[in-house]
Amino acid sequence: MTLALQTTGLGVRLRRAWALRDCSLAIPAGRVAALVGPNGAGKSTLLHAIVGLLAPTRGTISVAGEAAFMAQDKPLYEGFTVAETLAFGRRLNPGWDGPYAIGRLERLGIPLDRKVGRLSGGQQAQVALTVALAKRPDLIALDEPLANLDPLARHDVMRALMVEVAEQRTTVLISSHVVADLEDTCDWLVVLNGGTVQVSGDIDDLLAGHQVLSGPAEAAGGVTSRTAVVEEVRTGTRVRLLVRGAPVTDPRWSARPVSLEELVMAYLRNPQCAALPRLAEVSA
Numbered sequence: 001m002t003l004a005l006q007t008t009g010l011g012v013r014l015r016r017a018w019a020l021r022d023c024s025l026a027i028p029a030g031r032v033a034a035l036v037g038p039n040g041a042g043k044s045t046l047l048h049a050i051v052g053l054l055a056p057t058r059g060t061i062s063v064a065g066e067a068a069f070m071a072q073d074k075p076l077y078e079g080f081t082v083a084e085t086l087a088f089g090r091r092l093n094p095g096w097d098g099p100y101a102i103g104r105l106e107r108l109g110i111p112l113d114r115k116v117g118r119l120s121g122g123q124q125a126q127v128a129l130t131v132a133l134a135k136r137p138d139l140i141a142l143d144e145p146l147a148n149l150d151p152l153a154r155h156d157v158m159r160a161l162m163v164e165v166a167e168q169r170t171t172v173l174i175s176s177h178v179v180a181d182l183e184d185t186c187d188w189l190v191v192l193n194g195g196t197v198q199v200s201g202d203i204d205d206l207l208a209g210h211q212v213l214s215g216p217a218e219a220a221g222g223v224t225s226r227t228a229v230v231e232e233v234r235t236g237t238r239v240r241l242l243v244r245g246a247p248v249t250d251p252r253w254s255a256r257p258v259s260l261e262e263l264v265m266a267y268l269r270n271p272q273c274a275a276l277p278r279l280a281e282v283s284a
């Protein structure tokens with residue numbers, strides 16, 4: 001399997017504090033990876049380091065091919081027209097695909113002579129995305145591209161992105177606070193918490209490997225000795241366990257599948273737990 005991205009022992013210190021610490025992760029080529037984590041987890045720092053805007057203080061980063069980046073907040077100059085924005089992109093990027101950029105914006109009905117500042121938030125996001133895609137990157141890193149967009153625009157931007165990357169076989173790493181925005185489109189999950197990678201893996205494998213068990217609190221010890229408990233919630237005599245590992249056959253327990261949101265939240269609330277494949281398994 002080809003890797004699009006690999007970081008090993010990556011640490012980034014910003015001023016006096018470590019924004020990232022000992023981050024080792026690998027993302028196979030062609031995946032659409034969700035990067036989730038709370039405020040200050042280090043998502044932007046990780047993306048900046050991956051695309052070369054920040055130098056690692058420790059460890060290594062390896063990207064197969066060219067990386068493009070779409071920054072958080074206002075990644076465009078509002079005083080430029082759309083056409084000027086594209087001309088700027090062409091000047092800065094040797095591999096720039098001008099006909100593709102113009103064609104994409106025309107299909108979206110975004111006027112090239114309009115100032116960027118006079119476009120809607122959704123249209124601005126589409127222009128920024130077009131600029132990143134027109135570089136024809138092998139890896140595209142998107143830092144909260146959906147923030148400030150209404151639900152319809154979020155959906156449109158994600159759908160447009162998915163069509164493009166499926167055609168170009170680009171690897172995507174996209175950060176968001178909102179798991180629901182990424183659930184339908186991403187097939188890889190990276191959870192960053194407190195500057196370290198807590199979860200990284202194929203979403204289907206992660207969902208298949210976890211379950212929610214409900215049963216009598218006094219029997220919890222029998223489960224916790226056999227399987228890794230990510231989260232335990234007790235209500236009176238009952239207990240609900242989000243576990244990773246072997247199915248439980250004891251009839252006192254009922255089991256149900258876990259949702260992606262539940263899985264992410266359980267890990268974030270329990271930073272001492274981790275679900276990380278060995279890097280050798282990802283690249284095998």
Ligand SMILES: Nc1ncnc2c1ncn2[C@@H]1O[C@H](COP(=O)(O)OP(=O)(O)OP(=O)(O)O)[C@@H](O)[C@H]1O
Pocket residue numbers: 014015018019037038039040041042043044045046
């Ligand atoms: N320029 C900087 N100088 C010093 N510390 C910084 C700087 N930028 C970020 N940090 C710190 O680094 C840590 C990680 O920040 P980062 O912006 O990468 O997190 P994030 O997960 O992207 O957060 P958010 O979801 O709020 O955008 C935080 O503790 C933050 O305060």
